Amino acid sequence: MQKGSGEMSGRICMITGTTSGIGKATALGLAKMGATVVMVSRDEARGRAAMDDIKKITANESIDLIVADLSSQESIHNLSEDFRDKFQNLHVLINNAGLTAEHQTLSVDGIDKLFAVNYLAPFLLTNLLLDLLKASAPARVVNVSSGAHSFGRINFDDLQGKKRSAMRAYGDTKLALQLFTNELARKLEGTGVTVNALHPGVVATNINSRDSSPFMLRLFWKILKPLMSSPEKGAQTSIYLASSPEVDGVSGKYFVKKKEKKSSKESYDESISQRLWQVSAELTKVGR
């Protein structure tokens, strides 16, 4: 690809969870549009293989990889520092990495891994990079949520879902991400930085094919995967929110198939989003 060609040329985009699935397809889509793409993967070899694939397909050489385990707060701090060492601007941050889990396991920080990766990592990473996003405005944050947020509930006495079913715990983390999106949008008013969330559809990725995924979801995935959307299709709303002039200045919204939709009633509750922000700030020591 010629330097400077493409509608996202000159825009620096960081995407988490790019080894496979929707994240890799999003990185590919933005690379095709000429963006500088920074891929974030927890596994260097698989991350590099995905990056090499994208370079080969797009002939865009402005693709980078930073290795980070998003279940570790130290690793997220290192990710932010590594990014700043290499880049002066950040125009798009896509918090895409996520997982489902049958059983609760704890992160190195002693936090439920599902809660840590699906929700607390976007909170911490976005807050660590907020000054750079503001200085690079117009800039965008895109949070890959899920329709499953609608069966989540925020219980401040059991925020990390110790007492819940695997599905409910996943829904809780995605509801938390919706509440974060709405609270952050309010805090960012007038800064030129927008933040939106999305449901990518039911997409044929690895998310429910891992041994650690809930048994029922693994079964459902095995049977119905051939009927699901492709990762390329699942990436369309992320790419749209990262790049389209149609959403210039649009913030605090939820999108499905590139269309604005109402998210669940609880996701708009400001008393919950403010309290969740405070608790998250205490857990991460940022955003206070």
Ligand SMILES: NC(=O)c1ccc[n+]([C@@H]2O[C@H](COP(=O)([O-])OP(=O)(O)OC[C@H]3O[C@@H](n4cnc5c(N)ncnc54)[C@H](OP(=O)(O)O)[C@@H]3O)[C@@H](O)[C@H]2O)c1
């Ligand atoms: N697929 C769907 O139907 C669907 C529906 C609604 C929402 N979503 C959301 O879409 C997003 C992308 O998921 P996907 O479907 O594309 O699944 P996927 O193929 O499993 O991709 C998830 C990505 O997240 C990464 N990841 C997981 N834990 C991580 C950690 N601790 N540190 C760094 N990276 C980590 C994975 O890396 P590894 O390869 O190293 O595990 C992988 O690259 C998720 O947020 C998911 O909740 C998906």
